[in-house]
Amino acid sequence: xxxxxxxxxxxxxxxxxxxxxxxxxxxxxxxxxxxxxxxxxxxxxxxxxxxxxxxxxxxxxxxxxxxxxxxxxxxxxxxxxxxxxxxxxxxxxxxxxxxxxxxxxxxxxxxxxxxxxxxxxxxxxxxxxxxxxxxxxxxxxxxxxxxxxxxxxxxxxxxxxxxxxxxxxxxxxxxxxxxxxxxxxxxxxxxxxxxxxxxxxxxxxxxxxxxxxxxxxxxxxxxxxxxxxxxxxxxxxxxxxxxxxxxxxxxxxxxxxxxxxxxxxxxxxxxxxxxxxxxxxxxxxxxxxxxxxxxxxxxxxxxxxxxxxxxxxxxxxxxxxxxxxxxxxxxxxxxxxxxxxxxxxxxxxxxxxxxxxxxxxxxxxxxxxxxxxxxxxxxxxxxxxxxxxxxxxxxxxxxxxxxxxxxxxxxxxxxxxxx
Numbered sequence: 292x293x294x295x296x297x298x299x300x301x302x303x304x305x306x307x308x309x310x311x312x313x314x315x316x317x318x319x320x321x322x323x324x325x326x327x328x329x330x331x332x333x334x335x336x337x338x339x340x341x342x343x344x345x346x347x348x349x350x351x352x353x354x355x356x357x358x359x360x361x362x363x364x365x366x367x368x369x370x371x372x373x374x375x376x377x378x379x380x381x382x383x384x385x386x387x388x389x390x391x392x393x394x395x396x397x398x399x400x401x402x403x404x405x406x407x408x409x410x411x412x413x414x415x416x417x418x419x420x421x422x423x424x425x426x427x428x429x430x431x432x433x434x435x436x437x438x439x440x441x442x443x444x445x446x447x448x449x450x451x452x453x454x455x456x457x458x459x460x461x462x463x464x465x466x467x468x469x470x471x472x473x474x475x476x477x478x479x480x481x482x483x484x485x486x487x488x489x490x491x492x493x494x495x496x497x498x499x500x501x502x503x504x505x506x507x508x509x510x511x512x513x514x515x516x517x518x519x520x521x522x523x524x525x526x527x528x529x530x531x532x533x534x535x536x537x538x539x540x541x542x543x544x545x546x547x548x549x550x551x552x553x554x555x556x557x558x559x560x561x562x563x564x565x566x567x568x569x570x571x572x573x574x575x576x577x578x579x580x581x582x583x584x585x586x587x588x589x590x591x592x593x594x595x596x597x598x599x600x601x602x603x604x605x606x607x608x609x610x611x612x613x614x615x616x617x618x619x620x621x622x623x624x625x626x627x628x629x630x631x632x633x634x635x636x637x638x639x640x641x642x643x644x645x646x647x648x649x650x651x652x653x654x655x656x657x658x659x660x661x662x663x664x665x666x667x668x669x670x671x672x673x674x675x676x677x678x679x680x681x682x683x684x685x686x687x688x689x690x691x692x693x694x695x696x697x698x699x700x701x702x703x704x705x706x707x708x709x710x
Contacts, residue, residue: 334606334648338638339593342577342629349570349617349624351451355442355477357562360511361408361434367423369402371395376419385411385435385518392430395423410434411516413560438515438558440477440490442508442566446499449506451570451617470494475510477564479556486556488512492568510566515558576616576624583637584623588612591636591643592629593651608636608647 375394379386386392386406395402414431417423453473473492490510499505558564583590594609613628629635640647 334650339634342633348572351568351570355440359433360437360439365430367427370424371397438512440510443505475568480563593634
């Protein structure tokens with residue numbers, strides 16, 4: 292029995308088990324303390340704008356078609372032979388009021404036909420030596436002092452026009468009728484914005500179009516063929532379209548203007564035009580880009596939620612329903628549902644929902660805590676300036692240039708030796 296007690300084979304397993312238990316107890320007693328780290332969620336990066344109240348004037352955008360304001364058919368009052376025709380009585384030629392256009396020989400006398408207004412010849416139906424009867428259509432004349440633009444406007448947008456007539460601007464609807472004095476702008480469809488004509492909306496017709504059920508506004512454009520300002524236009528085009536030379540400290544630079552200020556393109560009769568009409572003024576609304584509107588009547592607001600692990604609080608997305616006062620192609624005007632100073636999200640987000648963690652573009656840079664990925668340099672400070680490593684002072688710029696020059700010379704010598 293004593294042999295078994297003092298036998299090494301008997302105590303060896305016991306010693307191993309005891310040693311293992313001791314090591315395990317020591318490890319458990321001296322285990323490292325786990326420190327709780329704050330739960331950092333970067334969130335989705337978004338662009339925002341601040342909501343501000345304003346009283347903007349809405350703009351009505353539509354289209355129209357140009358037609359002649361004056362159009363007559365020149366007819367022969369008596370029969371006879373055409374013995375003289377003015378050189379201006381040709382299609383596309385302009386003439387002045389009371390100018391003689393042709394003469395008809397009647398029994399050794401002449402019947403001279405004069406122009407009733409300033410205009411242009413649209414159609415010519417007579418030649419020299421031709422015998423005409425009374426009532427024969429000789430030519431079709433169009434007035435050149437004014438042109439009319441027939442503007443199509445949806446019936447629901449008729450209420451967008453100015454309601455009152457400010458005495459200082461003479462804008463708005465004349466009380467008691469369908470007459471207006473509203474300045475507007477038209478431009479040829481498909482042309483650049485330089486070809487713009489100021490027009491005046493005068494009235495609206497009292498019948499709807501057969502197709503589309505549109506209200507037709509009639510606007511008046513002065514000098515549609517650019518006749519009165521032709522000389523001034525050509526003079527300015529020589530300076531506007533040419534290359535401008537700017538001498539700066541002995542050097543010559545060439546610059547071309549982005550947009551010509553003058554254009555001699557006429558307002559063609561029958562042309563389709565884009566129309567912009569200033570509408571009525573809104574009061575106490577928030578103007579936001581059209582892309583900020585979600586699902587017709589909701590927007591996304593930045594909401595700040597208190598977070599114990601964050602000093603400034605976590606930013607979350609909040610879906611907000613709003614009331615729209617006006618909507619056009621580019622902007623949305625909101626009357627209710629937003630408070631001044633709130634931040635509206637204007638960038639698209641996939642899977643947007645209430646409570647989504649977000650980050651605002653530019654916030655990290657302003658706080659000076661952004662770390663550039665893939666680079667060991669950390670950007671600190673409010674201005675985003677990089678701090679130099681310790682032990683390195685401000686190196687003079689001349690010394691840097693000298694060192695670069697020496698390195699370039701050494702590289703060039705090594706290249707020659709290798710050859």
